[in-house]
Amino acid sequence: MQKQQKRIIQVSICALVAVTILCIVYLTTSKSPESRTAVKTDSDKVSSAQTLPQAKAPKKAGAQGVSVKPVLKKAPAKKAALDETDWQTKVEAALNDPDVSVRMGAVRLLWNKMTPESVELLAMFLDDKETVVAEEAIDALGHIAQNSELGEEVFNILIAKATDKEFQSRGLALLTASMVGEPDQVLPVIGTILEEQNQSAREYAVRAISFVNGPEAVPYLTRILADGGSRAMQRNAYRLLAQTGTGEARQVLEADVYSQEHEKQVNTVWALSRISTDANTQMLSSALRGKTLGDESLSIIAGSRAAPAVFEEAFQSDNLTNTDKRNLLRTLSKNTRLAPGDVRNQTAEIIKPLLDSSDEQLQKDAIEALGNIGASDNQADALAEKLESDSPILQGAALYAYAKFTTPNTYKPLKTLWYDKDEKIRRTAFFLSSPFLNHSDLEDLEKAKKHSDELISKQSERIVKQLDLQDKITSQ
Amino acid sequence: MKHFKLIALLSAFVLISTVAWAGNVPEYDAVGQDDLNFFAASVIYYQLVTANNPTLEQLSSFVEEGFNTNAGQLRAGPCYGIPVALTDVWNQGTYEWDIVLQMKPESDINLNIYDCVLKHNELNLWRFADQTGRYRLDWGELVFNPAWNPLVSATVSPGPFATSSFILPFTLDARTLPGLANVALDEVSYTSKAHWPEGIVMAMPKTGESNESGQDEWNLKQGDIIHVTVEIPDMTNTVDVRYGPNSVVLKYIGIIGTEYFNQ
Numbered sequence: 220m221q222k223q224q225k226r227i228i229q230v231s232i233c234a235l236v237a238v239t240i241l242c243i244v245y246l247t248t249s250k251s252p253e254s255r256t257a258v259k260t261d262s263d264k265v266s267s268a269q270t271l272p273q274a275k276a277p278k279k280a281g282a283q284g285v286s287v288k289p290v291l292k293k294a295p296a297k298k299a300a301l302d303e304t305d306w307q308t309k310v311e312a313a314l315n316d317p318d319v320s321v322r323m324g325a326v327r328l329l330w331n332k333m334t335p336e337s338v339e340l341l342a343m344f345l346d347d348k349e350t351v352v353a354e355e356a357i358d359a360l361g362h363i364a365q366n367s368e369l370g371e372e373v374f375n376i377l378i379a380k381a382t383d384k385e386f387q388s389r390g391l392a393l394l395t396a397s398m399v400g401e402p403d404q405v406l407p408v409i410g411t412i413l414e415e416q417n418q419s420a421r422e423y424a425v426r427a428i429s430f431v432n433g434p435e436a437v438p439y440l441t442r443i444l445a446d447g448g449s450r451a452m453q454r455n456a457y458r459l460l461a462q463t464g465t466g467e468a469r470q471v472l473e474a475d476v477y478s479q480e481h482e483k484q485v486n487t488v489w490a491l492s493r494i495s496t497d498a499n500t501q502m503l504s505s506a507l508r509g510k511t512l513g514d515e516s517l518s519i520i521a522g523s524r525a526a527p528a529v530f531e532e533a534f535q536s537d538n539l540t541n542t543d544k545r546n547l548l549r550t551l552s553k554n555t556r557l558a559p560g561d562v563r564n565q566t567a568e569i570i571k572p573l574l575d576s577s578d579e580q581l582q583k584d585a586i587e588a589l590g591n592i593g594a595s596d597n598q599a600d601a602l603a604e605k606l607e608s609d610s611p612i613l614q615g616a617a618l619y620a621y622a623k624f625t626t627p628n629t630y631k632p633l634k635t636l637w638y639d640k641d642e643k644i645r646r647t648a649f650f651l652s653s654p655f656l657n658h659s660d661l662e663d664l665e666k667a668k669k670h671s672d673e674l675i676s677k678q679s680e681r682i683v684k685q686l687d688l689q690d691k692i693t694s695q
Numbered sequence: 696m697k698h699f700k701l702i703a704l705l706s707a708f709v710l711i712s713t714v715a716w717a718g719n720v721p722e723y724d725a726v727g728q729d730d731l732n733f734f735a736a737s738v739i740y741y742q743l744v745t746a747n748n749p750t751l752e753q754l755s756s757f758v759e760e761g762f763n764t765n766a767g768q769l770r771a772g773p774c775y776g777i778p779v780a781l782t783d784v785w786n787q788g789t790y791e792w793d794i795v796l797q798m799k800p801e802s803d804i805n806l807n808i809y810d811c812v813l814k815h816n817e818l819n820l821w822r823f824a825d826q827t828g829r830y831r832l833d834w835g836e837l838v839f840n841p842a843w844n845p846l847v848s849a850t851v852s853p854g855p856f857a858t859s860s861f862i863l864p865f866t867l868d869a870r871t872l873p874g875l876a877n878v879a880l881d882e883v884s885y886t887s888k889a890h891w892p893e894g895i896v897m898a899m900p901k902t903g904e905s906n907e908s909g910q911d912e913w914n915l916k917q918g919d920i921i922h923v924t925v926e927i928p929d930m931t932n933t934v935d936v937r938y939g940p941n942s943v944v945l946k947y948i949g950i951i952g953t954e955y956f957n958q
Binding site: 286288319322350351355425426430495557558624 | 760841904914916
């Protein structure tokens with residue numbers, strides 16, 4: 220009898236669980252596109268007049284000509300629109316709508332409603348079972364707080380959620396609370412969160428400091444650095460110290476940029492090179508001149524906006540030997556290509572003075588670096604003089620660097636090398652210039668037809684014939 | 696008893712795992728009506744996305760979207776027959792696309808650039824396909840110069856539902872492949888060839904962190920606007936390059952429930 224009762228209970232529970240699973244699956248599986256369509260109202264219209272100022276990305280100077288604007292296809296009339304006049308009731312009804320799109324639409328409706336009622340309703344959406352709805356509500360609350368007098372109410376709601384360990388989006392709640400609160404309100408909460416063993420919570424705490432960064436934040440940042448953590452977290456903490464610029468922050472940075480601990484050094488260098496103030500650049504320059512930076516640190520600087528200023532000081536320094544400077548040039552050659560376009564051009568400018576160095580090897584490395592860093596400004600003028608160097612080493616390096624800047628506007632200096640005594644030099648120069656030769660070069664080509672180098676004389680003849688043929692075709 | 700325990704465990708797992716997330720879907724966005732983009736209409740993996748939510752891909756034209764170029768008039772190109780503007784050898788050209796994200800991303804965003812690269816003055820893809828940054832010398836050697844390639848930049852501007860405090864545009868970072876190191880998408884070189892697409896992986900930014908340019912980053916949301924620029928550098932272009940409004944598509948994983956439609 221007992222066994223039978225046990226069996227009945229087990230079967231009942233299994234049946235109940237199965238029904239529950241089926242209900243959940245039914246509620247959460249994909250619906251038809253129409254019913255998944257977000258509910259939109261007139262107040263959801265994208266209007267730059269009523270929403271955040273949309274700072275559009277700057278257009279490139281001179282980009283004009285053809286513009287294509289899309290043809291707008293309007294949304295069809297909605298079945299269950301949230302009526303503007305009765306929004307509060309409808310939003311309350313949407314709170315428990317099983318369709319996540321409806322609930323999202325309700326949150327969006329509240330986005331620009333700067334009222335205490337709206338804040339109350341959004342607070343209710345924070346408890347939505349879907350993370351995406353809760354996070355949209357957090358963003359909406361942040362928007363209201365920053366555009367109304369309701370900042371304090373919103374802050375209290377969000378900071379409570381940030382400290383609630385059961386809240387699924389406490390990270391975003393903390394970030395948004397930090398945007399709207401004052402440092403003396405936020406930092407103690409961050410301090411509490413930093414006590415937690417939860418690595419994710421600690422990472423959010425660091426990110427939150429970026430919104431309340433200032434002298435008061437420095438002790439928290441130094442604590443974060445002392446406690447360790449992921450590279451991303453450490454770099455973020457160093458970055459915030461580099462932004463702060465206080466004496467205490469600088470002490471930490473100065474100590475760690477000279478650290479022999481690899482991670483400390485590279486993370487500090489990363490932060491200082493990304494927040495390139497004069498003070499931070501000076502710190503990097505000093506460390507570089509002091510020859511304390513490892514290869515990875517140098518690579519990080521070479522690929523950053525700090526590269527031109529830091530490396531320029533290094534090249535002018537008497538503290539570095541020519542061998543040191545050659546190593547720096549090789550670092551630039553390998554890494555500056557990944558830096559933004561204007562940084563590559565600025566770096567080219569700081570390399571050019573080294574083309575006049577009395578040290579031939581240093582000159583050679585400077586020539587090679589000029590060719591390798593990927594400057595978009597043409598460097599042919601700077602290299603042209605080196606094409607006629609008496610040193611075969613420099614001449615060869617200059618020719619191969621010049622190849623990267625040879626265009627219809629810059630090929631002519633190569634013609635002076637057609638008669639170089641070195642076969643490789645003269646043939647390379649000839650072939651680098653050959654795609655650009657035209658009628659203006661006929662005289663030189665006629666002369667080259669009698670060149671003692673058979674390859675050049677034959678190619679010259681061929682090019683002259685091609686140009687003659689072009690003339691005939693044009694005249695017909 | 697064993698079966699009972701298994702079912703209880705399974706149901707507990709299901710109960711826990713189904714309450715927190717609405718789900719994620721592949722999504723793509725392009726200039727104008729997304730499902731009319733040439734590649735979206737032609738390529739199976741886009742077609743699957745469209746079939747999953749045709750309304751979203753139809754109601755996808757936004758006033759903020761557009762295409763702009765100084766490279767001359769749009770004409771049917773030799774690669775796909777779609778409208779493209781030509782930048783020919785040794786000339787400069789700039790192409791710009793503004794694309795609105797229709798869903799909140801929960802992944803990196805793939806910037807797909809569909810190329811059309813041919814030798815100078817040639818119109819036959821099946822004989823004269825070429826690669827940017829490369830040319831052949833008279834004695835046959837192929838030369839490749841990274842500095843002769845197009846430069847790509849990408850920034851993002853806030854939309855109507857942007858993350859709080861996201862006001863100013865910032866530069867997106869790319870992940871190098873292979874290696875997955877971060878590089879600022881600020882006039883960096885990439886190479887393109889024939890009619891193939893090139894994929895650049897743009898790292899998902901995070902509120903409270905900074906990008907490789909030292910700028911503050913913000914979580915991306917539906918409605919935010921991605922601005923892509925491709926510049927053919929002056930006097931170093933060795934091939935004929937063509938791009939048009941259809942040439943750029945963004946691909947990512949979006950969060951269900953965050954769909955954003957046009958007016």
